[in-house]
Amino acid sequence: MSSTAALDLDLVNQSTMRVQLIQNYQPVQRLNEFRLFYQPPNDNNFYHVTFKMILQLSENYNDDYDYEFFYQSLDASYYVTCKLLPRPLIIKILNKEIYEIDFDTNDLKHKHTLTWNQKLNLELNLKQVLPFLQEKILKSDPSNTSIDQILNTQQDYEFKLFYQPLDDFNIYNVTCKLTLQDYNQNGDIDYDYEFFCRIPNDIINTRHVTCKFLNPSLIINILNKKVYGIDFDVNDLKCNFTLTLQQKLNLELNLIYDFFS
Known part of the structure; x- marks a missing residue:
């Protein structure tokens, strides 16, 4: 067999494999946007995190966060914002959600300055758990x-x-x-x-x-179940x-x- 014929056969085989891969591909279900409460390892603080899939470039995002970053997976890109929630505020949210005890919601708008280590730790851990979090949300029963x-x-x-x-x-x-x-x-x-x-x-x-x-993990679980x-x-x-x-x-x-x- 000539080298040209061998090359043609190889190209045909590669093309056939690509067609089979496309036919067998099952798209992974993705959430365009989701939110949750989170506490990363090596950090005693609680955060509220928002994931938004970047469908197109837009500047229509609010600035109600203390840190932001981008996450790129194989089939989607996300804009992620993180807001620190001090423990007194966590208690107010819990009491409101579980026992309907009101509080001043303006407390939710306060900004906090995160350290370099807090930001890095948040970003690294959230990027690791994002696929797991999406799957968990998709399988959850919204009933409380x-x-x-x-x-x-x-x-x-x-x-x-x-x-x-x-x-x-x-x-x-x-x-x-x-x-x-x-x-x-x-x-x-x-x-x-x-x-x-x-x-x-x-x-x-x-x-x-x-x-x-x-x-802390139980507090996060209670909030995520009750709110989301x-x-x-x-x-x-x-x-x-x-x-x-x-x-x-x-x-x-x-x-x-x-x-x-």
């Missing part, structure tokens, strides 16, 4: 029934809220219930610390206060944690001062 059944049960609570005490970096889910004469603590012991207290203007009734520690319908294993809400004596004392003293004094 499961999480509402656990966090927002309709019982005779005096109040339920998310709370961060002074001198503690952690966030807790706190419930307070009046211990009436027929008070009976039913169900699982789904908390990490409890105490009883009375308030000065009500010497008859005693309050039973329970506190549940929420780790992104699924997670709700059994994580039932995990118990061991608090230190200092945490317990600090929780009790601050809660009494803030709500019962």
